[in-house]
Amino acid sequence: xxxxxxxPRRPGALSWLRGPASSGPLRRAPDDxxxxxxxxxxxxxxGFDVTVVRIAFVLATLVTGGFALAAYVLxxxxxxxxxxxxxxxxxxxxxxxxxTLAAGVASLLAVVLLVASTFGIGLLGWLSWPLIIxxxxxxxxxxxxxxxxxxxxxxxxxxxxxxxxxxxxxxxIVRMSVAGVLxxxxxxxxxxxxxxxxxxxxxxxxxxxxxxxxxxxxxWWLRIARDLVVERQARIRAEERxxxxxxxxxxxxxxxxxxxRRASDPQQVIKLARAQERELRGWLFDGQAPGPLGGEGxTLAAGVxxxxxxxxxxHGITVEAVTVGDCDLDDDLAALLAAAREATVNAGKxxxxxVVSLFAEVEPAEVSLFVRDRGRGxxxxxxxxxxxxxxESIHGRMARxxxxxxxxxxxxxxxxxxxxxxxxxxxxQPSRT
Amino acid sequence: MSTxxxxxxxxxxxxxxIVDDHGLFRSGVRSELGDEVDVVGExxxxxxxxxxxxxxxxxxxxxxxxxPGGGGQAVVTAIKDAHPQVRFLALSASxxxxxxxxxxxxxxxxxxxxxxxxxxxxxxxxxxxAGDAVFSPRLAGFVLDAFAATAPADGGRLSFxxxxxxxxxxxxxxxxxxxxxxxxxxxxxxxxxxTKTVESHVSSVLRKLQLSTRHQLTRWAAERRxx
Numbered sequence: 001x002x003x004x005x006x007x008p009r010r011p012g013a014l015s016w017l018r019g020p021a022s023s024g025p026l027r028r029a030p031d032d033x034x035x036x037x038x039x040x041x042x043x044x045x046x047g048f049d050v051t052v053v054r055i056a057f058v059l060a061t062l063v064t065g066g067f068a069l070a071a072y073v074l075x076x077x078x079x080x081x082x083x084x085x086x087x088x089x090x091x092x093x094x095x096x097x098x099x100t101l102a103a104g105v106a107s108l109l110a111v112v113l114l115v116a117s118t119f120g121i122g123l124l125g126w127l128s129w130p131l132i133i134x135x136x137x138x139x140x141x142x143x144x145x146x147x148x149x150x151x152x153x154x155x156x157x158x159x160x161x162x163x164x165x166x167x168x169x170x171x172x173i174v175r176m177s178v179a180g181v182l183x184x185x186x187x188x189x190x191x192x193x194x195x196x197x198x199x200x201x202x203x204x205x206x207x208x209x210x211x212x213x214x215x216x217x218x219x220w221w222l223r224i225a226r227d228l229v230v231e232r233q234a235r236i237r238a239e240e241r242x243x244x245x246x247x248x249x250x251x252x253x254x255x256x257x258x259x260x261r262r263a264s265d266p267q268q269v270i271k272l273a274r275a276q277e278r279e280l281r282g283w284l285f286d287g288q289a290p291g292p293l294g295g296e297g298x299t300l301a302a303g304v305x306x307x308x309x310x311x312x313x314x315h316g317i318t319v320e321a322v323t324v325g326d327c328d329l330d331d332d333l334a335a336l337l338a339a340a341r342e343a344t345v346n347a348g349k350x351x352x353x354x355v356v357s358l359f360a361e362v363e364p365a366e367v368s369l370f371v372r373d374r375g376r377g378x379x380x381x382x383x384x385x386x387x388x389x390x391x392e393s394i395h396g397r398m399a400r401x402x403x404x405x406x407x408x409x410x411x412x413x414x415x416x417x418x419x420x421x422x423x424x425x426x427x428x429q430p431s432r433t
Numbered sequence: 434m435s436t437x438x439x440x441x442x443x444x445x446x447x448x449x450x451i452v453d454d455h456g457l458f459r460s461g462v463r464s465e466l467g468d469e470v471d472v473v474g475e476x477x478x479x480x481x482x483x484x485x486x487x488x489x490x491x492x493x494x495x496x497x498x499x500x501p502g503g504g505g506q507a508v509v510t511a512i513k514d515a516h517p518q519v520r521f522l523a524l525s526a527s528x529x530x531x532x533x534x535x536x537x538x539x540x541x542x543x544x545x546x547x548x549x550x551x552x553x554x555x556x557x558x559x560x561x562x563a564g565d566a567v568f569s570p571r572l573a574g575f576v577l578d579a580f581a582a583t584a585p586a587d588g589g590r591l592s593f594x595x596x597x598x599x600x601x602x603x604x605x606x607x608x609x610x611x612x613x614x615x616x617x618x619x620x621x622x623x624x625x626x627x628t629k630t631v632e633s634h635v636s637s638v639l640r641k642l643q644l645s646t647r648h649q650l651t652r653w654a655a656e657r658r659x660x
Contacts, residue, residue: 318548320546320548320570320571320614322570322571322573322574322612323574324574324577324578324581324612325578325581354550355548355550355614357570357612357613357614359570359574359609359612359613359614361577361609361612370613372613372614372615374614416613
């Protein structure tokens with residue numbers, strides 16, 4: 001336990017402050033991003049401070065009439081995230097619904113801007129192309145980004161969603177903005193031209209043009225909207241499946257692994273199998289969440305103690321559990337505990353350490369949980385893709401609930417998994433409705 | 434942990450006294466401490482402990498928090514005025530926070546759990562002998578909990594010394610890392626400070642814990658006892 005730990009791995013945390021440019025291809029930076037991490041990536045690559053790059057971006061957007069914005073969105077699509085091996089565009093290429101949706105949004109925007117320019121509101125005219133490109137690009141990014149990035153985008157879009165009263169979603173926003181633009185342009189046209197009735201004639205013409213466009217494209221837009229609903233349901237189903245896979249992994253697969261290890265001890269095997277059968281039946285037929293974590297009236301500290309007992313019993317190691325503060329469990333915190341249990345079980349199974357430290361702190365805004373061992377450690381980047389434990393049971397589970405997970409591990413020196421779950425997460429609209 | 438060779442001369446083989454009501458545990462600790470320290474005596478209850486400690490004058494007393502004849506703090510209270518050079522390290526399996534805090538407030542220089550490894554226990558004994566404080570993850574958690582209940586909102590009115598009644602943010606950081614299982618050396622590296630600075634933060638927390646007259650600390654312990 002007296003190993004010298006190497007410097008903690010925090011890519012990007014210091015490199016952008018230091019000035020020297022990094023080498024290698026341009027990548028989006030995951031750590032220090034506001035939106036897509038393009039500016040942070042550029043900053044890391046060129047050695048400029050990220051704030052300087054961001055200001056330059058904003059200035060460029062103003063000077064180029066919005067084309068820098070479009071360039072940003074395209075870069076977001078085309079540049080892979082640091083550490084990822086493919087960009088969003090390569091996912092988007094096979095996303096036929098997304099491409100249709102992007103085309104729909106683009107054409108809708110085109111109509112809105114056409115209407116605006118007919119009424120002589122030139123202000124929007126010069127922004128139109130970059131705006132259309134950016135909107136279509138953002139649609140593709142939204143649909144094909146990782147859960148983590150979607151969470152960032154949701155944060156950015158929150159004020160917009162607030163305007164429409166939360167529920168109702170994207171369609172309401174689109175409708176409201178169309179109505180707003182029509183209303184404003186109509187009023188502007190009327191007030192600026194009331195002295196001459198002759199102006200009413202082109203107005204009538206414009207109305208006809210709009211009607212024509214709506215008649216032509218309307219059904220298509222409707223279909224897109226319908227597809228969106230269908231697909232939203234599919235997404236919810238996929239998330240439920242992922243949740244179920246994570247649960248089965250934590251219970252059934254873990255037990256099977258234990259049974260294989262203890263194959264020489266029939267008593268133990270029978271005990272494990274019975275317990276697992278009971279738990280699985282309870283979950284499938286009585287709706288109880290598997291494991292002791294799902295109980296009613298459970299608190300966070302009690303949950304941490306249960307994890308401690310369970311891992312100590314099953315893996316024969318000491319779990320040093322410390323909790324500061326306590327609160328009742330909601331679904332988000334139950335997910336946090338489930339991720340923590342997975343991290344502790346992993347430490348018990350793989351680290352080779354005798355002691356695992358488990359520290360939970362309840363603060364007003366968030367709950368943090370740390371699982372640390374001084375075992376053999378591993379290279380997080382080298383974990384094979386079919387190992388569901390880390391990717392699904394920890395990262396996926398936290399991301400789906402609006403929390404975050406980071407893993408710091410140095411081979412030969414140990415591992416620390418840090419989990420954070422905001423306590424207000426339940427009140428924000430999660431991706432499932 | 435530093436190697437034995439690097440320790441200050443004079444602190445090489447501290448004289449240790451063990452107070453615990455379980456004979457098995459006492460002999461276990463004896464063998465774990467091995468040659469690193471000089472075990473000068475042991476006792477299984479409050480009364481014999483007070484008499485024997487006064488007689489043998491050890492450097493460090495390893496003290497069980499719970500004893501049949503009363504809490505471990507009775508031993509600390511009886512000894513500390515007459516023999517201020519005797520230092521106490523509380524040691525126990527699993528205890529209610531208020532009992533642990535009571536022993537530390539009575540004057541123990543730290544608290545470790547019985548699950549501690551032999552090497553760590555030796556290290557802790559050396560630290561206490563040198564006058565430093567020893568915080569186990571659990572004690573760090575207790576202290577964070579006790580001081581956290583104190584939003585600074587009503588801190589001013591009832592306390593006599595506000596400086597003693599609150600932890601600095603650095604002290605909180607150090608305690609959090611201890612609770613997460615970091616050693617002093619690892620904390621020093623994580624926070625880019627020296628091990629000496631970590632030690633002084635911990636000593637300062639211990640001082641606040643012992644000297645604070647904070648109303649909330651008592652209330653916190655009382656609440657803990659009720660639940």
